[in-house]
Amino acid sequence: MATYIKTMLFGPTSGGKPVTPDKVDPLVNGILEKIQNEAGKILDVKISVAPLTVGNYVSTYLIIYDASQPAA
Numbered sequence: 001m002a003t004y005i006k007t008m009l010f011g012p013t014s015g016g017k018p019v020t021p022d023k024v025d026p027l028v029n030g031i032l033e034k035i036q037n038e039a040g041k042i043l044d045v046k047i048s049v050a051p052l053t054v055g056n057y058v059s060t061y062l063i064i065y066d067a068s069q070p071a072a
Contacts, residue, residue, distance in 0.1 A: 001066040003043070006031055011058035019059070028061055031071070040067035 008028060010019045032042060046062040065071075 001041075001068055003064065003066050004040075004070045006035070006063040006065070006071060008061040008063070009058060010061075011052055012056040024059075028063075031063060035063070035065050035067065035071045038067060038071060040065045040071065 008031065010024050012019060028045075032045075035042060042063065042065050044062075044064040046064070047059060048062075049057050049059045052058045
């Protein structure tokens with residue numbers, strides 16, 4: 001097996017509505033489930049948050065996993 005990463009980026013949507021956990025969690029969980037269903041092993045999930053503009057932030061999820069091939 002090789003080690004791969006999957007990067008997911010979330011930021012404010014147009015109209016100024018913030019991205020909330022109820023929108024982000026299903027997307028991240030879907031990727032984690034897909035990796036595991038394809039016989040991948042999740043090694044780590046790293047999250048960082050950075051200011052984008054005044055009052056707006058962007059969050060990045062970095063999923064590190066072992067698998068025989070990268071997840072699509």
